[in-house]
Amino acid sequence: MTSVLVVDxxxxxxxxxxxxxxxxxxxxFTAADGAAGLAAVAHHRPxxxxxxxxxxxxxxxxxxxxxRGWTATPIIVLSAREQEEQxxxxxxxxxxxxxxxxxxxxxxxxxxxxxxxxxxPAPEQPRVVTADFTVDLAAKQVVRTGGEIVxxxxxxxxxxxxxxxxxxKLVTQRQLLAEVWGPAYRTETNYLRVYLAQLRRKLEPDPxxxxxxxxxxxxxYRFTP
Amino acid sequence: MTSVLVVDxxxxxxxxxxxxxxxxxxxxFTAADGAAGLAAVAHHRPxxxxxxxxxxxxxxxxxxxxxRGWTATPIIVLSAREQEEQxxxxxxxxxxxxxxxxxxxxxxxxxxxxxxxxxxPAPEQPRVVTADFTVDLAAKQVVRTGGEIVxxxxxxxxxxxxxxxxxxKLVTQRQLLAEVWGPAYRTETNYLRVYLAQLRRKLEPDPxxxxxxxxxxxxxYRFTP
DNA sequence: TCACCGCGTCAAGATCTCGTCAAGGGGGGG
DNA sequence: CCCCCCCTTGACGAGATCTTGACGCGGTGA
Numbered sequence: 054m055t056s057v058l059v060v061d062x063x064x065x066x067x068x069x070x071x072x073x074x075x076x077x078x079x080x081x082f083t084a085a086d087g088a089a090g091l092a093a094v095a096h097h098r099p100x101x102x103x104x105x106x107x108x109x110x111x112x113x114x115x116x117x118x119x120x121r122g123w124t125a126t127p128i129i130v131l132s133a134r135e136q137e138e139q140x141x142x143x144x145x146x147x148x149x150x151x152x153x154x155x156x157x158x159x160x161x162x163x164x165x166x167x168x169x170x171x172x173x174p175a176p177e178q179p180r181v182v183t184a185d186f187t188v189d190l191a192a193k194q195v196v197r198t199g200g201e202i203v204x205x206x207x208x209x210x211x212x213x214x215x216x217x218x219x220x221x222k223l224v225t226q227r228q229l230l231a232e233v234w235g236p237a238y239r240t241e242t243n244y245l246r247v248y249l250a251q252l253r254r255k256l257e258p259d260p261x262x263x264x265x266x267x268x269x270x271x272x273x274y275r276f277t278p
Numbered sequence: 279m280t281s282v283l284v285v286d287x288x289x290x291x292x293x294x295x296x297x298x299x300x301x302x303x304x305x306x307f308t309a310a311d312g313a314a315g316l317a318a319v320a321h322h323r324p325x326x327x328x329x330x331x332x333x334x335x336x337x338x339x340x341x342x343x344x345x346r347g348w349t350a351t352p353i354i355v356l357s358a359r360e361q362e363e364q365x366x367x368x369x370x371x372x373x374x375x376x377x378x379x380x381x382x383x384x385x386x387x388x389x390x391x392x393x394x395x396x397x398x399p400a401p402e403q404p405r406v407v408t409a410d411f412t413v414d415l416a417a418k419q420v421v422r423t424g425g426e427i428v429x430x431x432x433x434x435x436x437x438x439x440x441x442x443x444x445x446x447k448l449v450t451q452r453q454l455l456a457e458v459w460g461p462a463y464r465t466e467t468n469y470l471r472v473y474l475a476q477l478r479r480k481l482e483p484d485p486x487x488x489x490x491x492x493x494x495x496x497x498x499y500r501f502t503p
Numbered sequence: 504t505c506a507c508c509g510c511g512t513c514a515a516g517a518t519c520t521c522g523t524c525a526a527g528g529g530g531g532g533g
Numbered sequence: 534c535c536c537c538c539c540c541t542t543g544a545c546g547a548g549a550t551c552t553t554g555a556c557g558c559g560g561t562g563a
Contacts, residue, residue, distance in 0.1 A: 125399070145388055148392070149396065159363075162366075163365060171374060222418070222419075242521090243542075245521095246521060246523085247523090247542090268520095268522090270431070270548090271431065271519080271521095271549085275417075471512085472551090475511060486511085493510070495509065496509070
């Protein structure tokens with residue numbers, strides 16, 4: 054199901070959006086200010102963010118920049134400000150669309166559908182095969198060569214997914230931490246050590262001498278198919 | 279260069295857009311009706327389409343559908359009609375954005391930039407190839423010609439990256455020290471000597487007589503591909 | 504010719520980073 | 534209510550990486 058995060062400090066709008074979105078089978082999360090919004094994106098991983106400008110704690114551009122630093126989730130900006138300058142600033146900061154209040158609910162929903170549609174253009178072949186196991190990105194499943202299914206915890210899977218998506222490329226510790234735990238955990242590198250060890254134990258034929266999940270000391274990790 | 283196709287039957291708008299877009303270094307194609315628009319997309323393969331609704335020969339939704347059948351090129355709809363119903367129809371037919379006339383040129387340009395930005399997620403990976411090795415900036419990896427992977431420490435990599443990015447140009451000692459160790463280490467030139475030697479040992483076919491990493495005594499270093 | 508300077512080289516010690524283990528806490532399901 | 538699974542956290546040795554000082558060489562100018 055598609056999930057939406059609404060960041061707004063006006064309760065009336067929050068409620069109106071929640072009702073309308075849930076009626077259309079969206080999963081709705083809400084946040085009342087910028088900091089909570091950033092945290093909520095990291096935690097819930099919504100498919101779209103509806104962001105009100107003029108939040109009490111942060112400038113709109115700051116929130117957009119805070120998101121764009123590590124995720125490409127579509128952002129639809131909602132604002133009472135009609136000035137062109139505002140719109141240009143928000144769009145150039147990385148927003149995907151800009152809707153001025155008062156807005157028509159049907160239009161907003163249509164723009165939301167358009168944003169979601171664009172963001173899921175990847176009917177690619179989401180499957181990475183190695184000599185020892187197969188990672189199926191779509192099914193969120195790892196199968197060992199031989200048919201045995203490998204059980205991964207949610208965190209283990211997110212980490213593996215981030216590494217496999219950048220297959221062959223070095224993925225920075227910061228990138229991994231931001232993607233799996235959220236941007237606030239940029240320095241907790243011991244999480245990575247613990248979970249990489251678990252992944253290796255479950256996937257590598259000889260965990261102490263990894264063949265797929267390589268460490269680049271001081272920089273990050275690399276998945277080599 | 280980014281190319282834009284404008285499909286509109288009003289000459290005034292066509293001209294205004296052409297002038298503004300060309301001033302921003304876009305390549306502009308135009309078409310005056312739906313049929314010509316479809317043909318122009320097939321022929322020119324523009325990066326974005328700006329589509330006026332209310333063309334003389336076809337309905338807007340038809341044009342959008344005709345494009346979406348075979349391409350995902352971003353479509354920005356331009357229309358005098360404010361009715362929500364119209365907007366929803368166009369967006370659901372596959373348009374990416376909907377701007378009502380009269381529109382602000384700056385806003386339209388910002389929306390256009392946003393559409394282009396979304397459609398180009400792969401700024402492709404920069405690579406530098408020499409006779410003896412290949413430096414892949416995106417993957418942060420050096421591969422010797424023959425397939426062997428060269429292991430570099432973080433400092434070695436940062437230094438190589440700084441030199442390779444200024445490929446062919448002289449990079450001063452100050453620049454290198456500032457980029458790799460921080461601006462406070464401007465005078466510690468012995469660091470450079472140590473790490474350049476390590477890079478040469480790992481990359482040069484004959485380290486004492488470097489072919490790629492040249493020293494410019496008293497000034498800095500130069501990478502020559 | 505000699506002194507000087509910048510560079511390349513080397514190796515040892517200090518420091519940082521990684522892998523590993525295990526205990527404790529929380530949350531959800533039975 | 535209890536149990537189990539999962540996430541968090543701290544500690545430690547081993548290994549990798551960085552720093553630092555010393556030395557010889559070659560070119561340059563006096």
